[in-house]
Amino acid sequence: MNVHRLGMVVGGSLTEGVEVKLDPEASVEDVRAGSFVSIQGERMRFFGVVTDVVLDATDRALRSTPPDVSNPFIARVVSGGAAYGALKVEPMLTIGGGSAVLGVDGPSPAKTIPAHFSPASAATEADIETVFGEPSERNFWIGNPMDMEAKLCIDVEELVKRSNGVFGKTGSGKTFLTRLLLVGIVQGRKASNLVFDMESEYGWMGYSEGGSEVKGLKQLFTSQVALFSLDETSSKRRGINPDYVVRIGYEEVEPEDVGMLRETLGLSEVAADAAFSLQREYGKKWLGRFLALSGRDEVGETAARMNVNQSALITLQNRLRRLARLDFMDKSESHDSVNRIIEYLDRGMHVVLEFGRHGSNLAAYILVANLLTRRIYGRYVDRKERSLGDPAQEPRPLVITIEEAHKFLTPSVASQTTFGAIAREMRKYNVTLLVVDQRPSGIDDEVMSQLGTKITCLLDNDKDIDAVLTGVSGSRKLRTVLARLESKQQALAFGHALPMPVVFQTRDYGSAESYRDLGWRNAVDLKAQVEDDLEDLFGPSAS
Amino acid sequence: MTMAEDARVGEVVEAATSGFVAQCSRLYEAPPLGALVRCGPSASAVYGVVAEVETRSLDPGRRPMAVGREGDTDDDVYRRNPQISRLLSTEITAVTVAHDGDGGRLLRYLPPSPPRIHAFVSLCSGGELRRLSDSLDFLRGVLSAHVTSPDDVAAAFLRQAAAVHEDPEAFLVAAGRELAALLSSEIPRLNSLLKRLSP
Known part of the structure; x- marks a missing residue:
């Protein structure tokens, strides 16, 4: 094992982190904030993160009368000797009780610090593996720690137990990261995905920042992913044959959906609440019958009968007409989109619902996502309760x-909507959320605090950073790390699925090699594998 | 012991635990400033670093007088006055840096007792120099010795020691760091010392 010694512990505390004096051979410029350090204490090994890099001198006089560094020899002697670099290292985990039993008992949070003069070295790949696990079905390789080749894994099994969030401003790599997480969940085989794919970039194909095409889930895992579409025309135009085309019947729309759309449609509270009155008035077919009312008189009459504000009702009708014009809306009957989705999910498949052109229509996205989720969630609650009797x-x-996500989970609606319920109740009903958002500050605090694992790319709005880091221990230090992320493909992950917060370089996605790593086989490889399998089964062929 | 005899340079004429003065066997044939010398029996040898080289009249009361004539070379003066060589002597002052302890261990601190007067002084071999300079714990003693310019002694010693090490530059850097730690409160002194060491 190639250990790169950095220096030794010379002081510090548990709350402030330990100070490591760098060896003369180690340059401060080789060590970056956020990189991992392993410290061998007397009885156990500590695993920590560099939070600060310091320049110090044995004597203050050195600052006022610096040595003559124009002479390279003097420069070499003084740097690292009288003038030295130091690191602040935050011990995060302790591993084992010594090198002999390393890895036998897994890492646990550090509750003490290493003794004086314990040697510190840069973490090796083996350390990373000990802490974050080796890539496996359960541990999904999501990226590399900064400046390291080691594979950083996230525990997918733990991940899917709770709702999670992926945050970051536009263009920071949210979509790539999300796509990777989805792949991880597919490979983990412990849960199914249902993706409301607004920009149609997860299902069949997406685009990288540079404009090149990248494969979506369906291309990588053809037999495990079902592609649903809300916009058949768009799918067909892109050469995709969706497994199912989703239509929404009028009867499926409920007043709650209207409440959710209040902000997007620009409705007053009164107008949105009128939907509930309409439902009381007309029953299940309220939307169809309400939209069928024509002219001010009829609406006015209804308004008077139901005792609601007439102009509010007129506005509501206008706005709902706008929705009803969307071509996936069908007034004639209810559809069994929900059943079809559940059918696929039950078979252990993953469903990606592409919105096609409707992706640009936020109202459509919210309506469909909310409506389908509510009904699917209802089914899950039902089945989960039955499973208490029959596992x-x-x-x-x-x-x-x-x-x-902030459109679904704003403080004003989060308490009422299904998404809010899912986020809060977590895994009770086996349904969790993967929230993807660029404005985490817009999401209800209570929901944010319930997210198990948060992965965040660069955020530069203070409010957003606060929202993401609320309730996280050591948030002050994470804040500096978060604000210093590179604008692309770097992310900070912390929470339930990881033993400690970590900054990582998102794994490569989009090259032929990356697809192969993710288990995709091109036609030639596939053929070779089939032949191999045949040979394994039936022995070498005669030919 | 033939090696040691070959390298014999003089005889102790003054001795203290912290250092000794030796008169050289031949006029002007003193080991250079900073050289490592050894005196005393091999089992309990005392090691010193040459800190001062002096040539003067044997009789402290009689000061040499100028005798050269116009057109003389330096050597002409000595050839014409052979007695001069008998009236002058070269002496070295050495700062003790180490001694041999029980079982041949090299102890880098002052010996319990000084070498005896008339003990023979020899120049150490490269091997001995390397062995001693593997650790530079004794540098503090050299830097604080009561000699005219302890810094020059240290610099000369380290330059000679560097030459017998496999990687002279690495040795000098390590030595420089040792000095930097010792002289951390005297940056200008450190600076000038390092300049004298600079390869």
Whole structure:
């Protein structure tokens, strides 16, 4: 094992972190904040993160009368000797009780610090593996720690137990990261995905920042992913044959959906609440019958009968007409989109719902996502309760991915909507959320605090950073790390699925090699594998 | 012991635990400033670093007088006055840096007792120099010795020691760091010392 010694512990505390004096051979410029350090204490090994890099001198006089560094020899002697570099290292975890039993008892949070003069070295790949686990079905390789080749893994099994969030401003790599997480969940085989794919970039194909095409889930895992579409025309135009085209019947729309759309449609509270009155008035077919009312008189009459404000009702009708014009809306009957989705999910498949052109229509996205989720969630609650009597009926865990999550989870609606309920109740009903958003400050605090694992790319709005880091220990230090992330493909992850917060370089996605690593086989490889398998089964062929 | 005899340079004429003065066997044939010398029996040898080289009249009361004529070379003066060589002597003052302890261990601190007067002084071999300079714990003693310019002694010693090490530059850097730690409160002194060491 190639250990790169950095220096030794010379002081510090548990709250402030330990100070490591760098050896003369180690340059401060080789060590970066956020990189991992392993410190061998007397009885156990500590695993920590560099939080600060300091320049210090044995004597203050050196600052006022610096040595003559124009002479390279003097420069070499003085740097690292009288003038030295030091690191602040935050001990995060302790591993084992000594090198002999290393890895036998897994890492646990550090409750003490290494003794004086313990040697510190840069963490090796083996250390990373000990802490974050080796890539496996359960541990999904999501990226590399900064400046390291080691594979950083996230525990998918733990991940899907709770709702999670992916944050970052536009262009910081949220989508790539989310796509990777979805792949991880597919490979983990412990849960199903339901993705409300607003920009149609997860299902079949997406685009990288540079404009090149990258494969979506369906291309990588053809037999495990079902592609649903809300916009058949758009799908067909892109050469995709969706497994199912989703239509929404009028009867499926409920007043709650209207409440959710209040902000997007620009409705007053009174107008949105009128939907509930309409439902009381007309029953299940309220939307169809309400939209059928024509002319001010009829609406006015209804308004008077129901005792609601007439102009509010007129506005409501206008706005709902706008929705009803969307071509996936169908007034004639209710559809069984929900059943079809559940059918696929039950078979252990993953469903990606592409919005096509409707992706640009936020109202459509919110309506459909909310409506489908509510009904699917209802089914899950039902089955989960039945499974208490008959464990065989336990539904397979489901992860619902939503984008623009702050529209669903604003403080004003989060307490009423299904998404809010899912986020809060967590895994009770085997349904969790994967929230993808660029404005985490817009999401209800209570929901944010319930997210198990948060992965965040660069954020530069203070409010957003605060929102993401609320309630996290050591948030002050994470804040500096978060503000210093590179604008692309770097992310900070912390929470339930990771033993400690970590900054990582997102794994490569989009090259032929990356697809192969993710288990994709091109036609030639596939053929070779089939032949291999045949040979394994039936022995070498005669030919 | 043939090696040691070959390298014999003089005889102790003054001795203290902290250092000794030796008169050289031949006029002007003193080991250079900073050289490592050894005196006393091999089992309990005392090691010193040459800190001062002096040539003067044997009789402290009689000061040499100028005798050269116009057109003389330096050597002409000595050839014409052979008695001069008998009236002058070269002496070295050495700062003790180490001694041999029980079982041949090299102890880098002052010996319990000084070498005896008339003990023979020899120049140490490269091997001995390397062995001693593997650790530079004794530098503090050299820097604080009561000699005219302890810094020059240290610099000369380290330059000679560097030459017998496999990687002279690495040796000098390590030595420089040792000095930097010792002289951390005297940056200008450190600066000038390092300049004298600079390869």
